[in-house]
Amino acid sequence: MSISIQGLSYRYGSRMALDGVDIDVASGNVAALLGSNGAGKSTLFKILCGLLRPVQGSVRVNGSALPQARASIGYVAQKFGLYEDLTVEQNIRFFAQAYGMDSKTVSERTVELMNRFELTPRRKDRAGALSQGWKQRLAFASSLAHRPAVLLLDEVTAGLDPDARQYVWEVIRAEADRGVTVLLSTHHMDEAGRCDSSIWLKEGRRQ
Numbered sequence: 381m382s383i384s385i386q387g388l389s390y391r392y393g394s395r396m397a398l399d400g401v402d403i404d405v406a407s408g409n410v411a412a413l414l415g416s417n418g419a420g421k422s423t424l425f426k427i428l429c430g431l432l433r434p435v436q437g438s439v440r441v442n443g444s445a446l447p448q449a450r451a452s453i454g455y456v457a458q459k460f461g462l463y464e465d466l467t468v469e470q471n472i473r474f475f476a477q478a479y480g481m482d483s484k485t486v487s488e489r490t491v492e493l494m495n496r497f498e499l500t501p502r503r504k505d506r507a508g509a510l511s512q513g514w515k516q517r518l519a520f521a522s523s524l525a526h527r528p529a530v531l532l533l534d535e536v537t538a539g540l541d542p543d544a545r546q547y548v549w550e551v552i553r554a555e556a557d558r559g560v561t562v563l564l565s566t567h568h569m570d571e572a573g574r575c576d577s578s579i580w581l582k583e584g585r586r587q
Contacts, residue, residue: 382407382530382561383428388437390423397423399584400437405577407529410552410562412572415581421565424581425534428563429455442529442561451479454528458535460515462522464508468499471507472522479526493521513544520551531555533564537571549574 385403389396398420405411413421426432427439430450441449462471472493476486494500497517502510507518516536523531533552537545549571552562564575572578580587 382409382442383411383563384438384440385424386438388424388427388434388439390420390427390432390434396584398427398434401581401584401586403579403586405561405563407561408556408559409576410556410564410574412575412578413563413565413581414567414572414578418583419581420584421581422534423584425455425532425565428453428530428532451526452529453532454523454526454530455532456516456519456523456534456536458538460507460512460519462507462515462519465506467504467506468510468518469494469503471518472499472525475522476525481526489525493525497521513540513547516540516544516548520548524555528560530561530563533562535565535567537566537568 383403383405385401388398388401390398401420401424413424415421423432427434427446428441430447439446439449442452444452463474466474469490472490473486476489481489494503497520499514499517499521502514507515510518537548540548552564556562564571566572
């Protein structure tokens with residue numbers, strides 16, 4: 381299993397945000413993470429990204445435990461989280477360098493991703509000046525700079541127009557075809573239906 385979570389628990393004070401959650405997602409699969417606000421989805425993503433430490437349970441990603449597994453994970457959020465004062469090219473280069481690539485590989489990977497996501501004509505544009513759809517393309521390009529084995533997507537289609545949403549799904553399926561495991565948080569049942577499996581959380585528990 382590319383994502384293997386056993387008995388995962390986390391609490392905020394006296395409130396259990398996650399309570400004994402078990403999740404397994406195989407390599408190359410796209411899994412929808414569903415649940416109302418407060419169900420524990422964001423907490424789960426924060427643990428997988430290494431921002432929170434669980435109080436109980438085990439998490440293995442691509443065969444490694446956290447925090448070592450962090451290098452195998454790419455993350456894209458609903459809210460644009462890149463550097464708006466940097467250009468498109470500078471953002472991609474920054475994230476490639478952050479994973480320890482040598483300068484030649486960084487340059488090659490940056491060009492490759494700008495071409496793939498059709499960002500080359502916008503390479504000198506500041507990220508903050510892009511439309512939401514183009515910002516999301518840049519976010520995907522930056523998250524894939526280090527060729528992650530697992531891709532975490534948190535409400536990535538929220539607020540996008542239909543064409544931009546379809547483009548996101550083309551990227552998701554292309555990555556899954558490469559063997560990347562995708563865990564997608566969404567409120568859209570039509571999107572959940574396009575996934576290989578669904579994971580429901582309610583009040584911190586797997587349903």
